[in-house]
Amino acid sequence: MSIFSGFENIISENCPLRDYTWYGLGGSADYLIRPQTTEQLQEIVKRCHENEMPLRVLGFGSNLLISDEGVRGAVLRLENETFCNSAFQQNTLTAGAGANLNKLVLESVRKGLGGLEACTGIPGSVGGAVRMNAGGRFGDIGSVVRSVTVMDRAGHIFEKAKPELVFDYRTVNITAKVILQAVIELTESDPEVLLQQVKEVWIYKKNSQPLDTHNAGCIFKNPRGLSAGALIDRAGLKGTQVGGAVVSEKHANFILTEKGCKSSDVRQLIDLIRTKVHKQFDVDLQLEIELW
Ligand SMILES: Cc1cc2nc3c(=O)[nH]c(=O)nc-3n(C[C@H](O)[C@H](O)[C@H](O)COP(=O)(O)OP(=O)(O)OC[C@H]3O[C@@H](n4cnc5c(N)ncnc54)[C@H](O)[C@@H]3O)c2cc1C
Missing domain, CATH: 3.30.43.10 (Uridine Diphospho-n-acetylenolpyruvylglucosamine Reductase, domain 2)
Known part of the structure; x- marks a missing residue:
């Protein structure tokens, strides 16, 4: 059975x-x-x-x-x-793990509630964004998450709130298996000003990232004080190809895929980038994407 x-x-x-x-x-x-x-x-x-x-x-x-x-x-x-519902109550947004983060950014802005603009253009769920502490140069989701509801491997449900809940660069100290919900604390602001901020983030991303392609965002984390993309670029790797996987010409920390690309092509290209960057700059690049 x-x-x-x-x-x-x-x-x-x-x-x-x-x-x-x-x-x-x-x-x-x-x-x-x-x-x-x-x-x-x-x-x-x-x-x-x-x-x-x-x-x-x-x-x-x-x-x-x-x-x-x-x-x-x-x-x-x-x-x-059940897992995708979200509700606003005054300045507080309670969002299910399966909710679409991008939609919530826009909904918050329309309601004149600020705090999520830095997550503009991040194509994830609330659960994935919390797990990864998604964000970038404009801020990250961790700065506005007040608490999370999680389920551990034994099926127990409990809440973890700040200050015990600690976010860091692309990570959070949640060991429970499943994130069920996040409570997000927003700030009343002028919707026009918020919309302007969303547009600025969006324009920055559109100009600097290959958003109209098959990709998974940045492949590597930025080493402290350095830009992974700049290191890959300086190693002369833009446009480098393994099978159907190619280092983006627009942003060297993105690997794009062409028709017929296999997952193993991307993995090999990742290994090649790591080896070359290490050889040239003595820096070990750590993955931001997860390999399953
Ligand atoms: C075009 C593009 C642009 C991107 N830009 C950015 C950016 O600017 N900043 C940034 O940080 N990221 C960026 N990313 C990466 C990605 O969007 C984020 O990491 C996002 O938060 C992942 O969410 P997801 O729902 O897709 O998670 P997935 O990719 O499905 O999973 C990521 C991790 O989260 C875990 N997870 C997902 N849901 C849950 C849950 N409910 N409970 C427990 N664990 C869970 C998974 O197990 C996995 O470990 C970009 C990706 C793309 C494709």
Whole structure:
């Protein structure tokens, strides 16, 4: 009997993940699971834990590279309405992990609530953005998140709030498996001024990043005080190609894919960049994207 018996209607076996990621690459998950209720999610998480089955949570797949061999074990997708709802109450936004961050940025701006503008153009879910402390030169989501509701591997649900909740560069100290919800503290502001700020962030990104391509945002984290993109550029790697994977000419920290590209092409190009940058500048580039 399958460990997921009784949940057949929310489980796809041997499910290709490429359609769920921005890169559009890679193989299948043994099980893709779409819980419809928190209780279902709890039971699934518990069964995986009891049976020592690897479990991952997939957001909008905008920071992931799935291997060509796919992913063993279970992958959760919190796409049901239960996990995507959001509500504004005065200055506070309570957002489900599956909610679309970009839509919430615009909704907040329309309501004259500031704080999320730095997340303009980041194509992720609220859960993924919290996990990655998504942001950039204009700020990051961690600065406005007051608390999160999470579920651990045993299915226990609890809240973690600041000051125990600590965000750092592209990371947060959440060890629980699943982020369910975030409470975001916004500030009353003039909608026109906020809209102007959103436009500025958007124009900056449009001018500096290859946004109209298949990619997963920045591949590497910026080493302290340095720009990963600038190092890759100075190593002469713009336009370097392995199979169907190419270093962007517009922003060297982006790897683009051409038709027929395999996940392994991107991985090999990542290794090549790391080796060359290390050789030339003695800097070890750390990945910002996750390899599954
Ligand atoms: C064109 C483009 C531009 C980008 N620009 C930026 C940028 O400016 N700044 C920036 O920081 N990032 C950027 N990114 C990367 C990416 O959008 C962010 O990291 C985003 O926050 C990832 O969210 P996601 O929902 O897609 O997460 P995924 O990519 O699906 O997952 C990322 C990680 O979050 C975890 N995760 C997702 N949901 C949950 C959950 N509910 N509970 C627990 N863990 C979860 C996953 O397990 C994984 O570890 C960009 C990506 C693209 C494609």
